[in-house]
Amino acid sequence: MDKPKFFGSIRRELFDGALTPQQVYRVEVLLDACLAADWPLAFTSYALATAHHETANWSHMKELGGEAYFKRMYDKAGARPKVAATLGNVEAGDGVKFAGRGYVQLTGRSNYVKAGKALGLDLLKEPGKVEEPTIAAKVLIWGMSTGAYTGKSCRDYLAKSPPDYVNARRIINGTDKASMIATYAKEFQAALVGAGYGKAPTEPAKPVPTPAPVIAAPTSAKPPVPAPEPARHDGKVEAPASERSWWGGVLSRLFSKEP
Secondary structure, three states: OOHHHHHHHHHHHHOOOOOOHHHHHHHHHHHHHHHHOOOOHHHHHHHHHHHHHHOOOOOOOEOOOOHHHHHHHHOOOOOOHHHHHHOOOOOOOHHHHOOOEOOOOEOOHHHHHHHHHHHOOOOOOOHHHHHOHHHHHHHHHHHHHHOOOOOOOHHHHOOOOOOOOOHHHHHOOOOOOHHHHHHHHHHHHHHHHHOOOOOOOOOOOOOOOOOOOOOOOOOOOOOOOOOOOOOEEOOEEOOOHHHHHHHHHHHHHHHHOOO
């Protein structure tokens, strides 16, 4: 696909005409991961839209807030113990340790455990690795493909034509900001289509080889034998034998006649 054309389009439509190098890098990492996964257009469009929302325009790879906020929102000793239990935050401090990270803001001990097992990473020990774009991209593709986050996957809403970009939010987080994220998905889809996403690269035409000149094979015919030159005697040219024989016959007949 034509990446400069893609970035030119989203810069204009989604970033008010300006993209930082950090934003370009984070978008490109996720885009490349979707390409490597051979994701169809609608899946990739919604993945980019989700990350665009969850990271506040690709600016933050960790949920905004301090320890007090994370403890109140996600810890079992916080203000929402039922939410903490749903997230698997069973130990004190889990709300802070397993706050939202990555392109989908992965949250809660249970989700970190599942993602780590699926990707072969120890995210219980190093939850901060989910903030790394390459790891975050793998977490997003794994969760959206398998339905690991909410039980709903890309196939439930995005494999149809047209894709249901509004209800696709249920893959991540119920219907929170569903319409707004659907609008982002349509913008990303237009940019991807314009840049040739999913199309096989066109190979340049191969030059037609110039045919080699045809060289005629040498013939086996022998050159013509030249006629023999008249014989010479004492500097005089002697007539050919055929002519001598003819004149001899004429003279013989003339001199043999009686008067």
